[in-house]
Amino acid sequence: MLAGNGLFCPLLGFASCAVFIYMTLGDLKFFFREPKMEFVRRNGTQFVEGGKEFYVNGWNSYWLMDQAVEEYSRPRVTKMLHAGAKMGLTVCRTWAFNDAGYNALQLKPGEFxxxxxxxxxxxxxxxxxxxxxxxxxxxxxxxxxGGKAQYVQWAWEEGSASSRSNDSFFSDSSIRHHFKNYVKTMLTRRNRFTGVEYRNDPTIFAWELMNEPRCTTDPSGSSLQGWIKEMAEFVKSIDKNHLLTVGVEGFYSAATAKKFHVNPGDWASSLGTDFVENSRIAAIDFASVHTYPDSWCPGLSFTEKMKFVSEWISSHIDDGDQDLKKPVLFAEFGLSSKTDNFQPGHRYQYYKRVYDLLYEAAKATRSGAGAMPWQFLVDDMDEYGDAFAIVPWRIPSIYKLITRQSCRLAAIRHGKSSSKLLAECP
Known part of the structure; x- marks a missing residue:
């Protein structure tokens, strides 16, 4: 164990793997010094950095900014990022918003x-x-x-809102104006610690327009589609360095009716979103997918849920390969601990299924670009948890699974060295 930080030390195999990667390939430089980063770009269905494919083995910790505000909670941020680095993870997805609540970033439109x-x-x-x-x-x-509801509330209070419907976020001109101002402020922010504007910082892998956008008042999808196109082009007009994604969950609508059978239920086609059409927009660089068999398919057995997961992932990778010609990132996946008959081993099997499918896609140079569990916490953060949250080092089997995926993807990236590297994986 690592004294004083509560982390389980990876198995000796992974320790030697990490050192080997650093000494020969330079991937896990966090063990020794701050790494030099380049912007990650897109080349067809692949992410690339420095002339090589870049694979995402990452995680979600939405709470990083919130916990970095107060001095007493900042060590949680350091601990989580340090732990992610030791697992060989490459990308963390987190919130860059907090509207009008406790520790709000945006107090009201344009006021930070x-x-x-x-x-x-x-x-x-x-x-x-x-x-x-x-x-x-x-x-x-x-x-x-805060979310889109807060923007609607702000517009209503100032007398500029056309409707009190939360979905007016996508169509109301005053709300779109407020959101654009927010985006511009974010992209052009100069970091007080590094001196680098956000739009010029390769530490940022990508911008995501919205977490799980839905517009149920317009199931045709035209309202959300128009909003995505407008906002994506606006982001690109300010920041041409970074990748951009939408943040959709991956459901198919009438626009992709041939894929109805892949949806978790009939309800999924009426949410005003369509995975293929939303992701096809030219200013969108890669597609995002979420995967929640417990929430979406509550009546299925665990075996049936795993079958759904396999079909869901395979279908979206096919879309990336054949239709979109873009990378597909599984930006959230999780399994609830609060369902009937939940067993801890189920979460291991689920993670393994997702990781194996993405590993096989990477080996075949397909569009599956990686996966990110929802969500990781550090110790003593129960108030930020949910039924999907884990502290990885508390579950040695999953900790080992995650580090092995990092090692396997690093081996693919570095080609001829892969046999030795794989032999060193845990």
Missing amino acids: DERVFKALDRVIAEARHHGIRLILCLVNNLHAY
Whole structure:
């Protein structure tokens, strides 16, 4: 064990694997010094960095900015990023928004709390120090941390809103204006610790327009499609360095009716979103998918849920290969501990299924670009948890599984060295 930080030390095989990667390939430089980063780009269905494919073995910790505000909670951020680095993880997805709530970044339209913005500066600087890149999400479809409902409330209070419907976020001109101002402020922010504008910082892997956008008042999908196109082009007009994704869950609508059978239920086609059409927009660089068999398919047995997961992942990788010609990132996947008959071994099997499918896709140079569990916490953060959250080092079998995936993907990236590298994996 590592004294004083509560982390389980990886098995000796992975320790030697990490050292080997560093000494021969330079991937896990966080063991020794702050790494030099280049922007990750897209080449067809692949992410690339420095002339080589870049694979995402990452995780979600939405709470990093929030916990970086107060001095007493900042060590949680350091501990999480350090732990991710030791597992060989490459990307963390986190919130770059907090609208009108406790420790709000945006107090009201166009008014920001510098103390909270400095916390996000700190997160980005700390991530770079640990060799971790960030996917920064810009707004929530859900109510947590403000989300689209807060923008609608602001517009209503100032008398400019056309409707009190939360979905007016996508169509109301005053709300779109407020969101664009937020985006511009975020992209052009100069980090107080590094001196680098966000739009010029390769620590940021990508921007995500919205967490799980849905527009149920317009099941045709035209409202959301128009909003995505407008906002994606606006982001690119300011920041041409970074990748951009939408943040959709991956459901198919009438626009892709041939894929209805892949949806978890008939309800999934009426949410105003379509995975293929939303991801096809030219300014969108890669597609995102979420995977929640417990929430979406509550009546299925565990075996049936795993069958759904396999078909769901395979279908979206096919879309990336054959239709979109873009990488497909499984940006959230999770298994609830609060379902009937849950067994801890189920979570291991689920993680393994997802990782194996993405590993096989990477070996075949397919569009499956990686996967990111929802969500990781550090010790003593129960108030930030949910039924999907884990502290990885508390579960040695999953910790080993995660580090092995990092090692396997590093081996693919480095080609001829892969046999020796794989032999050193845990």
